[in-house]
Amino acid sequence: MIRFENVGLRYGVGPEVLTDLSFQIDPHSFQFLTGPSGAGKTTLLRLLFLSLRPTRGLISVFGRETSLIGKRELPGVRRRIGIVFQDFRLLDHLTTYQNVALPYRVIGMEESSYRADVIDLLKWVGLGERMHVLPPILSGGEKQRAAIARALITKPELLLADEPTGNVDPPLARRLLRLFIELNRLGTAVVIATHDLHLMDQVDARRLVLEDGRMEIFT
Numbered sequence: 001m002i003r004f005e006n007v008g009l010r011y012g013v014g015p016e017v018l019t020d021l022s023f024q025i026d027p028h029s030f031q032f033l034t035g036p037s038g039a040g041k042t043t044l045l046r047l048l049f050l051s052l053r054p055t056r057g058l059i060s061v062f063g064r065e066t067s068l069i070g071k072r073e074l075p076g077v078r079r080r081i082g083i084v085f086q087d088f089r090l091l092d093h094l095t096t097y098q099n100v101a102l103p104y105r106v107i108g109m110e111e112s113s114y115r116a117d118v119i120d121l122l123k124w125v126g127l128g129e130r131m132h133v134l135p136p137i138l139s140g141g142e143k144q145r146a147a148i149a150r151a152l153i154t155k156p157e158l159l160l161a162d163e164p165t166g167n168v169d170p171p172l173a174r175r176l177l178r179l180f181i182e183l184n185r186l187g188t189a190v191v192i193a194t195h196d197l198h199l200m201d202q203v204d205a206r207r208l209v210l211e212d213g214r215m216e217i218f219t
Helices: 041-048 074-078 096-106 111-124 140-152 170-185
Strands: 002-010 016-025 030-034 056-061 081-084 158-162 189-193 206-211 214-218
Touching: 002 041, 016 041, 016 214, 030 041, 030 170, 041 158, 041 189, 081 140, 096 111, 096 140, 111 140, 140 158, 140 170, 158 170, 170 189
Parallel strands: 030 189, 030 206, 081 158, 158 189
Antiparallel strands: 002 016, 002 056, 206 214
């Protein structure tokens, strides 16, 4: 699904923040991306989401080199990838339902074609009774689940999640983890960036460990 070959990234003329990354993410796989703060986890997620270009090396996504994907094609490729940001990035003037439906609204789809899917997904993540509430009224855990639902609504082949349990209590963290596991069981590849060792110990999954911009892989 995704292949990195000797990928490096630097900002401007500064030192590389990611160095010689070579790994692949297979369809239907589940992995944790971990490492100390400042190791480059969020930067790597941005490369996976195609919102950053590498300084050197080769990245292939869904069988295509990213350097050959034009700007007009990028949105279509990104729709195959869902991403959950650490700060949620919900729009406060839109309801929970409208936030989750936003990926469909952006591409001009008629509401009648996606309304049932949005409602079903909101019920699946436990927000069926909160779909008409604005984000400022939601709790931190509810915002997190709304952000996850928005990432899932287009049925992505790959889901990227940046510290998805970092702002919730342990019981909710376990509930969110079960959500990701179920999603993976249904066929979506999952990459969870986290520093929570207890969370990772609950799943037998590959670990991509970043430190000082370099990666080790533990299976």
